[in-house]
Amino acid sequence: MLQLTSPLPLIEIRPDPPALPRLVEAWTYRELLMFLAWRDVAVRYKQTALGVSWAVLQPVLTMAIFTLIFGRLAAVPTDGVPYPLFAFCGLLPWQLFSFALGASANSLVANERLVTKVYFPRIVIPLASVIAGLVDFAIAFVLLMGLMYYYAVPISATILALPVLVLAAVAAATAVGILLSAVNVRFRDVKHALPFLTQIWMLATPIAYSTSLFPERWRPLFALNPMVGVVEGFRWSLLGHTEATGTVFLVSGAILLLGMAFSVSYFLRVERSFADLI
Amino acid sequence: MLAIQAQGLGKRYRIGQRAGYRTLREALTSPFARLRRSVEDPAAFLWALDDVSFDVRPGEVVGIIGRNGAGKSTLLKILSRITDPTRGRAELRGRVASLLEVGTGFHPELTGRENIYLSGAVLGMRRNEIVRHFDEIVAFSEVERFLDTQVKYYSSGMFTRLAFAVAAHLQPEILIVDEVLAVGDASFQRKCLNKMEDVGREGRTVLFVSHNMPAVTRLCPRTVLLDKGRVLKDGPSHDVVSAYLSSGLGTTAAREWQEPAERPGNEIVRLVSVRVVQDGETKAAIDIRRPVAIQVEFEVLESGCLLVPNLHFMTEEGVHAFVALEIDSPWHKKPRRAGRHLSTAWVPGNFLSEGTYVLGVSISTLDPVRVHFHERDAVALQVIDSFDGDSARGDYGGPFPGVVRPMLRWDASPPPETTP
Numbered sequence: 071m072l073q074l075t076s077p078l079p080l081i082e083i084r085p086d087p088p089a090l091p092r093l094v095e096a097w098t099y100r101e102l103l104m105f106l107a108w109r110d111v112a113v114r115y116k117q118t119a120l121g122v123s124w125a126v127l128q129p130v131l132t133m134a135i136f137t138l139i140f141g142r143l144a145a146v147p148t149d150g151v152p153y154p155l156f157a158f159c160g161l162l163p164w165q166l167f168s169f170a171l172g173a174s175a176n177s178l179v180a181n182e183r184l185v186t187k188v189y190f191p192r193i194v195i196p197l198a199s200v201i202a203g204l205v206d207f208a209i210a211f212v213l214l215m216g217l218m219y220y221y222a223v224p225i226s227a228t229i230l231a232l233p234v235l236v237l238a239a240v241a242a243a244t245a246v247g248i249l250l251s252a253v254n255v256r257f258r259d260v261k262h263a264l265p266f267l268t269q270i271w272m273l274a275t276p277i278a279y280s281t282s283l284f285p286e287r288w289r290p291l292f293a294l295n296p297m298v299g300v301v302e303g304f305r306w307s308l309l310g311h312t313e314a315t316g317t318v319f320l321v322s323g324a325i326l327l328l329g330m331a332f333s334v335s336y337f338l339r340v341e342r343s344f345a346d347l348i
Numbered sequence: 349m350l351a352i353q354a355q356g357l358g359k360r361y362r363i364g365q366r367a368g369y370r371t372l373r374e375a376l377t378s379p380f381a382r383l384r385r386s387v388e389d390p391a392a393f394l395w396a397l398d399d400v401s402f403d404v405r406p407g408e409v410v411g412i413i414g415r416n417g418a419g420k421s422t423l424l425k426i427l428s429r430i431t432d433p434t435r436g437r438a439e440l441r442g443r444v445a446s447l448l449e450v451g452t453g454f455h456p457e458l459t460g461r462e463n464i465y466l467s468g469a470v471l472g473m474r475r476n477e478i479v480r481h482f483d484e485i486v487a488f489s490e491v492e493r494f495l496d497t498q499v500k501y502y503s504s505g506m507f508t509r510l511a512f513a514v515a516a517h518l519q520p521e522i523l524i525v526d527e528v529l530a531v532g533d534a535s536f537q538r539k540c541l542n543k544m545e546d547v548g549r550e551g552r553t554v555l556f557v558s559h560n561m562p563a564v565t566r567l568c569p570r571t572v573l574l575d576k577g578r579v580l581k582d583g584p585s586h587d588v589v590s591a592y593l594s595s596g597l598g599t600t601a602a603r604e605w606q607e608p609a610e611r612p613g614n615e616i617v618r619l620v621s622v623r624v625v626q627d628g629e630t631k632a633a634i635d636i637r638r639p640v641a642i643q644v645e646f647e648v649l650e651s652g653c654l655l656v657p658n659l660h661f662m663t664e665e666g667v668h669a670f671v672a673l674e675i676d677s678p679w680h681k682k683p684r685r686a687g688r689h690l691s692t693a694w695v696p697g698n699f700l701s702e703g704t705y706v707l708g709v710s711i712s713t714l715d716p717v718r719v720h721f722h723e724r725d726a727v728a729l730q731v732i733d734s735f736d737g738d739s740a741r742g743d744y745g746g747p748f749p750g751v752v753r754p755m756l757r758w759d760a761s762p763p764p765e766t767t768p
Contacts, residue, residue, distance in 0.1 A: 078521060083357075083426060083438040105469035109455055109462075116457040187448045188470055189429040345431040346361070 089338035096191035106198035110173065111205045125206035126213055129165050133158045140278045149280055151309050152221050159308055160277035160301045162210055163239040167297060168268050170203035170240065174247025175264055178255050182348050192341040193334075196251040200244050207236070218308065228307045235303040238326060242296045245329040248337045255340075255348050276301055282313035289314065293321040296329070349441060351522055351553040352404035352427065356436035358577075359397040359422050396422040397433070398577040404555070406441070406521070409548040411568035411585055412557045413592055419577040420557045421526065424448060427555065428524050442521025442553070445472050449526070451511035456500035460491055460510055463499050467514045481517045488543075489513035516543045522553045527560075541567065542747065561589050561633070561730050562702050586732075593633035593730050601632035603727055612721040613646070613711070616653055619721060620645040620688065622709050624729045636733045636740075636753065638697040643690060644709055651686040653713060655679070655720070659693055660708035661700075669705065669751040698740055698755035702733040702748065 115121045133154055140146045141153030148156040174196035178185060181195050218225070254260035275297045276283075284292050292298055293314070299322025302314035397419045404410055412420050425431045427438060428446035453470030454463050464485055468478040478485075486492055489510040491502070499507060525544070541563055548554055548567060558564050564571055564585060571588040573581040581588045593601070604621040605611040611618035623643040626634050634640050644657050661669040672693050674680075679689075707729070710722035733753075737743045740755040 078442040081429070081440040081444060083429060083433065083440070084436075085432055085434055087432065101475055102469050105466055105475075109458065109466055112462065113455055113457045183449070184453060184470060186430065187452045188446065188472075189444075190470075190472075342432045345425065 087342065089335070092191055092338060092341070093193075093334070096193050099190050099194050102190055103194050103198050103201070106194065107201035110199055110202035114202070122209065125209040129158060129161045129210050130213070132161055132165075136161075136278045146279045147282060149282055149311055149313060151223075151305075151311065155217055155221050155223065155309070156280075156305070157278060158214055158217055159305050160275075162207065162214055163235065163300050163304050164272060164275060164277050164297065165210065166203055166207040166236070167239050167243045167300070168272065169206060170200040170243035171247045171250075172264060172268065173199035173203060174243065175250035175254060175260055177247075178251045178344060179258070179261075179348065185348050186345050192344055193248060193337055196248045197244065200240055200247060203243070204236075204240070214308070223309060225308075226310050228310060231303065231307045235300055235307055238296070238303070238323070239300045241326055241330055242300060245326065245333045249333040252337050252340050252344075255344050271295070271297070280313055281318070286315075290317045290321050293318040294325055296322040296326040298322055299326075349406070350403050350439075351406040351408070351442060352402075352438065352440050352555070354403075354427070354436070354438040355401050357397055357400040357423070357426060357433045357438060358395060358435035359419075359426060359431070360393050360395050360434040362393055395577050397426070399436070400574070400577070400579055401436075402572055402579060402582055404553055406553055407551040408570060409554040409556065409568045411564035411571035411588075412555060412574065413559070413561070413564060413571055413589065414574035414580075418574040420574055421448075422577075423574065424524050424526055424555065424557060440522055443472070444522045444524065445515075445518040445520035446524040447471070447515045447518075447526065448524075450508050450515075454499060454507070454511060457498060459498055460489075460495045460502070463510065464514055467511065468517075471515060471518055472520065473518060477519070485513045485517050488516060488539075512540055516540065516547075520552070522555075523547060524555045526557045561593065561704070562732065565589050565732065590633040590732070593631075600727055601729060602630045608647075611647070612723045614720050616648070616650045617655055617684075617711050617720045618647050618649065619709060619711070619723055619726075620647050622707070622723075622726045624707075624727055632728065632730055634700070634729050634731045636698065636700065636702060636731050637738065640695045640697075640700070640729065642693045642695065642707065642727075644693070645688065645690050646711060647688055648684045648686050652683045654681065654715075655684050655711050656714055657691045657693075657709070657711050660710065660722075660724075662706045662708065663701075663703065663751050667751050669701075699752060700731045701750050701753040702731050704728055704730050 115124060118124065120127065136157040137154045141148075141157070146153070151159075177196045177199040178192065184190075184195065185192065250260050250264065274295050281289060281292065281298065281302055299314070299319045302312045302318060306312035306314070400419070400423060412423065414420050422431075424446065425448070426433050427440065428444065428448065430446075430448075451467070453467040455466060458466065464482065465475075465478055468485075469475070473481075486495060489506075489512075491506050491510050494502065494506065499510070502510070544554070544556070544567055554568075556564065556568055568585050570583065571581075571585040572579055573588050573592050581591055601624040602622065605619060608618070611620060613619055621643075622645075623630050623641075624632060624634070625641040625643055626638060642659055644659075646657070648655065657674045659672045661672070663669055672695075674691050674693065677691065705728065706725050707727050708722060708724045709726040710719060712719045733739055733741055733748070735745060740753045741748050
């Protein structure tokens with residue numbers, strides 16, 4: 071059906087097409103983004119016996135182990151919060167981050183056929199994997215609400231900041247995920263390095279323990295890991311208490327923005343070679 | 349205004365060690381090796397496409413042919429924006445959809461219904477377009493009953509039908525189609541070709557890569573022939589296709605085994621050459637209306653055997669259309685003398701069907717049966733039907749099934765006179 075009313079779009083093909091228009095173009099592919107995210111969600115728990123309960127089981131089991139080891143045996147200080155709630159509040163954004171990171175880092179290679187057979191801005195693929203991670207997060211979040219009710223922790227106005235913090239967790243996963251997904255096209259080492267990286271990163275994030283373990287003056291350095299800001303932000307927003315200072319949030323936020331800018335520009339620079347290299 | 353304008357398109361690939369799949373370790377440990385192999389070593393690179401220019405007007409349907417490695421796929425990938433050219437430019441005016449494989453975007457774990465949406469979105473359809481065409485797509489695919497079954501349980505035929513049904517309902521201004529019709533059963537292939545013809549009639553611009561010469565001549569008024577990354581010929585399909593077929597770039601119309609040791613056969617008889625000849629010339633593109641000679645040359649090494657050359661005509665789909673035995677010859681039931689023999693089988697005009705036949709050549713002794721050799725895929729010939737109204741299809745221009753297409757004599761008597 072020829073659209074006679076609107077002028078036909080002009081597509082220019084040339085070596086090294088400019089990056090910025092491609093980023094703008096990605097926005098017009100948001101429907102595809104949602105379709106791919108939906109596919110990832112629909113497929114994830116296919117042919118599993120426990121299905122979507124995995125979204126609950128993973129954080130709950132981790133919380134139970136943490137409670138036993140860090141809460142009981144090591145008796146880590148939690149700034150007065152019941153340990154299970156304290157840990158779960160940290161695990162929630164962490165699992166969102168680590169899941170989204172893992173899925174997006176492998177996304178381009180996993181969708182090789184799309185990359186080599188059809189055109190669309192490639193950034194849609196890792197972004198869709200990140201978005202798909204939000205579904206598990208939402209399910210686990212309901213559980214957290216139940217846990218807060220059980221421990222009679224009141225919900226305060228600070229919960230209004232939560233969407234921003236979720237966005238920050240997603241942004242952190244996106245920044246690292248799209249970078250690694252692009253590197254993975256060329257160097258499959260990413261697949262092997264990723265579990266290790268995630269593990270170390272988790273230990274560097276105050277999930278099982280509190281930032282209060284760190285001396286005050288080292289905290290901004292600690293916050294170079296943007297997930298420190300995210301996790302402490304979650305505790306502040308939901309439990310109304312954090313040992314982290316404004317500086318921690320500023321440092322984490324700044325790193326996040328810088329990382330995002332770097333990743334996106336790197337991705338745009340190399341994306342046109344994916345089909346030849348993958 | 350042009351729909352597609354390509355100017356000097358070139359694509360260079362690194363050959364030998366592919367750039368992909370390198371590990372980080374390799375990149376870190378061999379920076380010098382990489383430097384040495386760099387830019388100026390022409391042997392390390394291959395121009396898969398080299399200075400390709402052509403224009404396509406809106407609504408034109410253009411075939412792209414050439415043997416494997418001629419650059420067809422690279423050209424389609426560049427025009428589909430899957431990869432960028434190394435040199436040159438192109439402009440495309442309108443929405444572009446490309447079908448480079450069957451089932452792009454399909455996920456085996458999802459149902460047929462879900463895959464229609466997913467694949468539609470991946471190929472560039474808007475959600476509301478998919479919703480609008482959903483019933484048509486389902487009807488075209490003929491898999492209504494399995495719509496809510498996971499695609500992984502589909503037969504390959506069902507999968508192909510559903511996948512093509514989605515693709516067939518794309519409505520871009522420019523459609524780029526690679527050899528996706530090479531799969532699926534014959535009747536569905538026909539259906540797809542018809543759908544493609546409809547697409548052409550709707551005024552859409554189509555680029556169609558195929559090895560199926562009859563399909564190219566029927567669907568595309570114009571054809572571009574690529575060879576070694578360059579445009580070798582660009583013009584009316586009939587001319588370009590027959591130039592391609594007779595150039596020996598395509599299917600082989602003649603085969604000759606120069607080295608005695610390589611000749612198929614045994615201690616009694618060996619095959620020397622096979623040729624497809626029409627009008628006194630070796631030809632791979634055969635006019636359906638005129639007789640074709642299949643010449644088999646063989647060397648008899650041991651005198652005194654009864655030898656019967658036989659030809660096996662296979663269609664492109666692998667159907668064994670018929671076998672021809674040499675029984676009408678001076679050598680019938682007579683022992684052969686040693687030396688070179690030439691047997692020619694005449695296939696009458698208006699007998700073969702349109703399309704490709706691949707010929708197997710064999711020489712046997714019949715009683716007791718002994719096959720001295722059977723050379724499968726010895727030669728191939730491409731039968732081109734005429735549209736002048738004097739072949740078996742008459743004035744009918746549509747799909748015409750059958751592995752042979754004889755022109756029969758029909759007797760017709762007038763209706764009996766009715767007496768009032």
